[in-house]
Amino acid sequence: MKSFRADVEAMRDNLIHWRRDFHRHPELGFEEFRTAGIVADHLRHLGLEVQSGVGKTGVVGILEGETDGPTVMIRADMDALPINEANDVPYVSATPNKMHACGHDGHTAIAMTVASILSQQRDQLKGRVKFVFQPAEEIGVGAQAMLGDGVLTGPRPDVVLGLHLWNDLPVGDVAITPGPFMASAADFVLTVIGSGGHGAAPHQTHDPIVAASQIVNAAQTVVSRNVGPLEAGVLSFTTIHGGDAFNIIPSEVTLTGTIRTFEEHIYEKMVHRFDEIAQSVATAMACTIKLDIRPLTPAVVNDVQVSQRLRSGFAALDANLTILDNVRTMGAEDVGFFLHEVPGVYFFVGSAQRDGAFPHHHPNFDIDEEALIVGASLLTSAVGDYVF
Ligand SMILES: [Zn+2]
């Protein structure tokens, strides 16, 4: 594996400038018009074949090599979050209630840098690199929108590579975990239906608040009693709404939440048990339920061989890197849709600031920008390993 650290260092100012510019002008899912415009102009300027409006606001650029070879796809996401930024930095978000609080500004800037470096060395490139700038990751639908517009055809990639800047890890740590890496995500709406009445006469009602409380408690056994102790699963209730007044027992309570797993059979089991428990407890409380579960994104599963190739390549590149192979998160990422279709790797690049890092999606989230240099270098080397 070849090092591109010097090439990235030569582009350091551009890389940081792009990231800060995107940070200052965050755009939510499917509204990434400014970002996509800058990306498309950059790729066109480099001489790539560019397609805009793929999956609404996505951009695809193809860098054709001189001779034939594999097609390597790089995926970067571009969208921001509906958060009011609380940082006091020169590049603070210029838009209230919109913020790059996940690092996607950095991902976009990194992929633009990789495109610059590889296009400078196009005469040695065997095969092609397909740059996929994806919208709407945070709302979990951007990858699917791009798939619907045929992003994996003409040409179909042989391998998919992508990264996420990761504030749970310090700069210099890189996590490449083979197999399941990030969880699948589903959300649910559970309606508990009883019959309301006077708060002073509960015996005349079928109280959905008491039934909902019992269901929340009983559902905790799905993970503790039905998912194996060495397996992973999450069932979280995240909202609960019912009632309008202190002296009225309502007729309905609505709960929402999320179910996360790494493996399909565990997901199926959790859904089955959750439904069974909610039904049975509601029946015991003389209520009924309606449970709607909606799968959002599949698990992010890294190809074992590609993981191995990147891990050993990266380790040989830079002795200062710490390559981890056992990091996993129940967080979800819609890059899982691409990795479900094409073998590849999604890896984390440590980006925590030394003086204390805020977590992703926090109003004070920020990255150590050295992580941009590390990320761009590693991603270029990874692609280079396939096409040079
Ligand atoms: Zn995020």
Ligand SMILES: [Zn+2]
């Ligand atoms: Zn993210």
